[in-house]
Amino acid sequence: MEITHTAFKHSDLLKISGRIDSATSPQLADALSKITDNGGYRIVLDLSEVSFISSAGLRVLISAQKTCKRYNRGEVVLAAVPANIMAALELAGFTTLFKIFPETLEAVGSF
Amino acid sequence: MRTKVFPGNYESLSIIAEFVRQAAEEVGLDPCATYAVETAVDEACSNIIEHAYGGENIGDIVCTCFIKSSELVIQLQDTGRSFNPDLVEDPDITAPLEERENHGLGLYMMRQWMDEVRFSFDDGINTLTMVKRKETVC
Known part of the structure; x- marks a missing residue:
């Protein structure tokens, strides 16, 4: 898995590639913690x-969402979700817990 | 039928995934069903490492694929602690964020996405058998 972090003025973007298993x-959890430990809660x-x-x-996604939504200080949103991953999110009942955007730019612009 | 033995650690997960993906393609499962099989096997192997063995590199995982014309049968065996799958409750997938719990999701995904999930515990060997049929619509 590879993770690329881009810091924007109003949010942080993590682009993830490969398998999340x-x-x-733990690598994804660390990347998210680095952002929230620095006060970034809009991801x-x-x-x-x-x-x-x-x-x-x-x-890991649930844990990050709980951290970010605490005190209404932000949230984690998902973008450009492939069909198989969306099926897993739907099966786990996650589609009601995360905003999901078709395009990454649109997600970044939502903050 | 083909069998392969993998060390019980998390680095094995992507290698086991490749092994079962090849078998799924030979059976002719569509990409959606193949992904479902990959998920079920990943969850099962993660549970074996975490719960049956109680950590990485304690024991092996034996994976056997039975390639049939109408279905793929996968058998996973380990020699770790056995458990009663009936005691694992399904997670509440409609619960609000703060009430989401961290356990039971893997077994739930296996049961939802495979056509059959059977556990047996005999002579110190735990055997999980999972079936994915070709005609099942994702």
């Missing part, structure tokens, strides 16, 4: 290059 989800996850997500990855 039990081996790699866009570009999932366009994600090939797989397991429940370990989904747990």
Whole structure:
């Protein structure tokens, strides 16, 4: 898995590539913690290059969303979600917990 | 039928995924069903490492794929602790964010996306058998 971080004025963008499983989800958790530890709570996850997500990855998303939404200080939004990943999000009942944008730019612009 | 033994660690997950993906393609499962199989196997192997063995590199995972004309049967075996799958409750996938819990999601995904999920525990060997049929619509 590879993660690229881009800091914008009103949000942080993480572009993730590859598999998010039990081996790699700690790396995603670390990348998210780095942002929230620095006071960034408005985060866009570009999932366009994600090939797989397991429940370990989904747990990282939930944990980040709980951190960001606390005190109404922000939220995690998802962008450019591939069909298989969307199916996993739907199965886990995550589509009601995250705003999902078709395009990354639109997601960044939402903040 | 083909069998491969993998060390029980998280680095094996992507290699096991490739192994079962090839079998799924040979059966002729469509990409959506193949992804479902990959998910179920990943969740099962993660559970074996985390719960049956209680950590990485404690024991092996034996993965066997039975390639049939109408279905793919996957068998995963380990020698870790057994468990009662009936005691694992389904997560509440409609719960609000703050009430979402961190366990049970993997088994739930396996049960939802595979046509059959069976556990057996005999002579110190835990066997999980999962079936994905070709005609099942995603």
